[in-house]
Amino acid sequence: MGKIRTAIGLMSGTSMDGIDVALVRTDGEARVERGPFLGVPYDPAFRDRLKLSLEGAKSILRRKQRPGELATIERELTLRHASAVTEFLDRCGLDRSSIDVVGFHGQTVLHRPDDALTVQLGDGPLLASETGIPIVYDMRANDMVHGGQGAPLVPAYHAALSGTIRDAKLPVCFVNIGGISNLTYIGADGSIVAYDSGPGNTLIDQWVETYAGIPFDQGGMIASEGKIVPELADLYLESPFFTAGKRRSLDRNDFLPPSGADAELADGARTLAYVAAASIIKSAGHLPVTPTLYIVCGGGRLNRTIMRDLADLAARQNADVISAEVAGFNGDAMEAEAWAYLAVRSLEGLPLTFPGTTGVKEPVSGGILARP
Template identity: 55%
Template sequence: MSGTSLDGIDVALIETDGEGEVKRGPSRTYPYDHASKARLEQALELGKTLADRMARPQNLAEIETMLTERHGEVVERFLSEISVKPGEIACVGFHGQTILHRPSDALTVQIGDGVGLARRLGLPVVWDMRARDMEAGGQGAPLVPAYHRALAANLPPEFDMRPVVFVNIGGISNVTYIDGEADPIAFDCGPGNALLDQWLQREAGIPFDQNGRIAGEGAVIEDLAARYLDSTFFSKSLPKSLDKFDFPVPDGDAGELSDVARTLCHVTAVGIARAREHMPREPRLWIVAGGGRRHPSILADLADAVGEEANVALAEDCGFDGDAMEAEAWAYLAVRAMRGLPLTFPTTTGCREAVSGGVISRPDAGVERSASVRPA
């Protein structure tokens, strides 16, 4: 998994049947070097110009090749480090890098060559998992809820509370609501770390707020927070999803560095809490994953916003890994795709019916699309 924060590639190993059985294994994060990250940032800029998801203008094809090679390198390194032979792996789930997500135009673009990765690794690779959902009228995001549902079924007794909400705070924040046996409800709920990271990078040349120190020295600028929270996105009905650039970075004169940073943390937290407006019942437990879970200001504001009646817990408190959860999810979804099981549901992306997805590429260059079968 290579997320919108562009911090690196997360790799995880799981053993699963693609349904309720999940045995989590080791995981690693391999940071991008400066040159690779700069090229991916260029890809994001090129993505803004795309009207065809297959187009690769200018040097985008070269960047896609670079990204694929980096993924091949880290998978090989990962397997070597954990002493697992490639022949023991059933399949690889490959997210690629999202460079454009425009659901209003039924357009989502993830660069990454699944055919090339399969040939390099000598393993089946499942990739391009969002396109089928959009063909079925969905938003193409979020896709992780199917995995969240499996994790919810394996919560330790002290955290087995329903309704439970899984929160992922990456570049964008998204939530998955799970209550009983119904399909999960999921949606992007607002900015995550992207606004904060972009603000600090532009104004101070700092890639992110290490340990929350900068925001910790600031105070919330109420009118700036209100301008963000007054966005019609928050009251928009489901389904809904976001592109990294849907919320603009504050102007340079918006305030002191630390005050703006503190304000953006507040916006992230309140945006997550307001997701309750789209949920059938008040959640009892919020499980927080993603890089944003490490930011003290975001966590404190989230706990304050959801109130004393709800519990806010880190993924690790519940026996999970907040850094590896999305990479694990992509492995889980790959198995579901191989079995033709649904990846998305009307309650998660707005697709017309539950659909599978993904392109399955095999080392011998065989390519097939996942079937679409919903179990009884």
């Protein structure tokens, strides 16, 4: 058994809603003790600046470039992560000296797997000097250097958790419904197959923000009052993404929201919730075996319309859908926990990604260590 380390994971996902902070004690292999979690939301003004940074990032050709405002935003984002760590430690009554490492995801502003280009804003050395804790950052890049899609990286953590699922036998399929959705299938023999499965909440968020002035459809309430517009759903579900021979990881802008002319507010939200659910089932069609159990993590599990559609579609294949909590996990903390776990794996030189998860040529480690 390897050394047990105490790690904090920091995730700012594609929804750009805030920083998730989680603590894990782990050897980076099968031993995982999950600790506390804190979500630190971004204020609307910073969220708007982050969204604008996606535009600025479109001109990036090399991953270190920071055109226009990006350098300023990266610094501010990093300082916000440092404050989030301090707040987390204070609330938990922990001293920074008790933390061995922080896994820092940063904010993805550009992801072009076809060009082997992925850019996460986040200054690891600055975070190390601000927190006084060793930081592992930039965990996607090495995967791409070795021919991988650079995402998803959470599957190694799902695999570690799969041994601890309440009342469940393998195979099992973890689904993360964040801005984008991704799934991880763990076979009865422990084999892992994972990939991005399609648009998650990001289309719904953009739709209700533009046409109702709210950041997300709480509980899926707006969607629950609408009806599916089949032609609009088909526009998304007939994308070549779902039928391509090779699984490809997604950029937030690979699927764009509809225009106001396409649907009424509630019908648009309803259709996009259905698209989120149907995307998962369509993409699961590429798995080696049809799953019998989906464990759903990420903010999308709180959208009851998505969950109802997902349960209905899965039932047609005799599969059950449960939220992460029913399986004994915290569906909000999963990605931040994963970044803590991956940071420890990085310190140990263990692989973060595998041919079955990102399509990388061989299992590879990754991440850069910044010491305070």
